[in-house]
Amino acid sequence: MSDSVNTPEVSRPAPGGAHRPGESVRRTRAKGEPRFPDGPMADPAGSHFERRIRSFQPRRSRVTAGQADALQRLWATWGLDIDGHPVDLGELFGEDRPVVLEIGFGMGEATAQMAAADPRTGILAVDVHTPGQGNLLNLAEQGGLTNVRVANGDAIILLREMLPAGSLAGLRVYFPDPWPKKRHHKRRLIQPEFLDLVATRLRPGAIVHCATDWEPYAEQMLQVLTTHPAFENTQAEGGFAPRPGFRPLTRFEGQGLEKGHVVNDLLFRRVQHEDR
Numbered sequence: 002m003s004d005s006v007n008t009p010e011v012s013r014p015a016p017g018g019a020h021r022p023g024e025s026v027r028r029t030r031a032k033g034e035p036r037f038p039d040g041p042m043a044d045p046a047g048s049h050f051e052r053r054i055r056s057f058q059p060r061r062s063r064v065t066a067g068q069a070d071a072l073q074r075l076w077a078t079w080g081l082d083i084d085g086h087p088v089d090l091g092e093l094f095g096e097d098r099p100v101v102l103e104i105g106f107g108m109g110e111a112t113a114q115m116a117a118a119d120p121r122t123g124i125l126a127v128d129v130h131t132p133g134q135g136n137l138l139n140l141a142e143q144g145g146l147t148n149v150r151v152a153n154g155d156a157i158i159l160l161r162e163m164l165p166a167g168s169l170a171g172l173r174v175y176f177p178d179p180w181p182k183k184r185h186h187k188r189r190l191i192q193p194e195f196l197d198l199v200a201t202r203l204r205p206g207a208i209v210h211c212a213t214d215w216e217p218y219a220e221q222m223l224q225v226l227t228t229h230p231a232f233e234n235t236q237a238e239g240g241f242a243p244r245p246g247f248r249p250l251t252r253f254e255g256q257g258l259e260k261g262h263v264v265n266d267l268l269f270r271r272v273q274h275e276d277r
Contacts, residue, residue, distance in 0.1 A: 036064075040072035041134060041153035045082035068135025075138045076151075083127070083154025085162045093150055094123040099170035102202075103127065104156045104190070105177055107253075109137025114249040116146045122170070127152040127159060160198050167204045175248070179215035191222045193229060200231035203271040208235070211267045212248065214257050219265035232269040242268040 064072075072080075081093065090100045100123040106112045112126050126149060128134060134151050141149045152159060177190050191211060199209065209232060213219050223241065226232050236242050244250070244266050254264060 036131065037069065037072045037076070039074075040069075040076040041080055041131065042082045042084070045084040045154045062130075062132055064132050064135060067139055068132050070135075071138040071142065072131070072135045075142060079138060079141060079150055080134070081125075081150055081152040083152055083156075083159045083163065085158055087165070088163045090123070090125070090164070090168055093125075094148065098123050098148070100125055100168070101171035101173060102156075102160075102164075102169050103173040103175070105174065106133060106137060107176070107251075108133045109140055109151075111175065111249045111251050112137055112149065113140035113144055113146060115247060116141070116149045117144050118247060120146070120148050123148045123150070125150050125152055127154070127156045129154065157195075157198070160202050164202050166201050169202050169207060170204060171208045171210065172199055172203065174209075174211045176213055176254070177211075177218075179213065179218040186221075189218060189221065191218075191225055193225055196225065196229045196231065200229075200271060205271055205273045207271040209267075209269045209271070210245075210248070212244070212264060214254065214262045214264045216263055216265070219267070222267055223265075226267060226269045231272060233272050235268040235270055241265045 081088065091097050094100065098121055103112060103124055103126045106126045106128050107130070109126065112124060116122075116124050126137060128151075134153060137149065137151050140146070141151075174190060179189070196209075203209070209226065211222050211226075213222065219241065227234060227239065234240070244264065245268070248266070258264065
């Protein structure tokens, strides 16, 4: 076997050695060499040894020169590897501010917009998609957003092992993988057991905000959240909520709406009492 692997990580140099923005090619990387020596770890918690059904599937895709540069330069300051060690949110964000956890941010455009619109709220944004991590770091730097931190790894480990009880002011889960096949429904993130864990980390009054364009998953989310004793619907009549103004309409979402897709938002509040 070869001692090297091909990985799509760095941009293709243009004639004369300069990089063209957005271009990328494969390069040879020695076996065991990290993708970005000063960036996110490949498997920070050794989570592949944990026997648990996962709601996410890591995707390997091309990383542009700008994204790679951001990962190298900014990860030590604005990045967090989910390695199972407890984290102090006050120290992580540099000041005492409410912190919202966002699970799955894609390329980070909506996250950056929300951070810019509400600089007094910290956003701890979790994903396993390396290009998206680099892109969000770039957007944060370009926008001077000091209230964004990018976390790499399994959000369950972050919630279960790293965050203290009552430490979060909210949870955002926008357009999670719907796992449409019936045999894969058990992989969906929004399940009663997940909400049991989330409830312990949210302070009373914290908002859980979910959005999806997959209607069967929206109905499941609504049923699971409605029946969980730790949460109440912010809509007096129950059901789905109108898209709140603070959640940006993304380009991907707009394209879906043009095709007739229905997007449903759910806004539920962590109640004061706890029945379980």
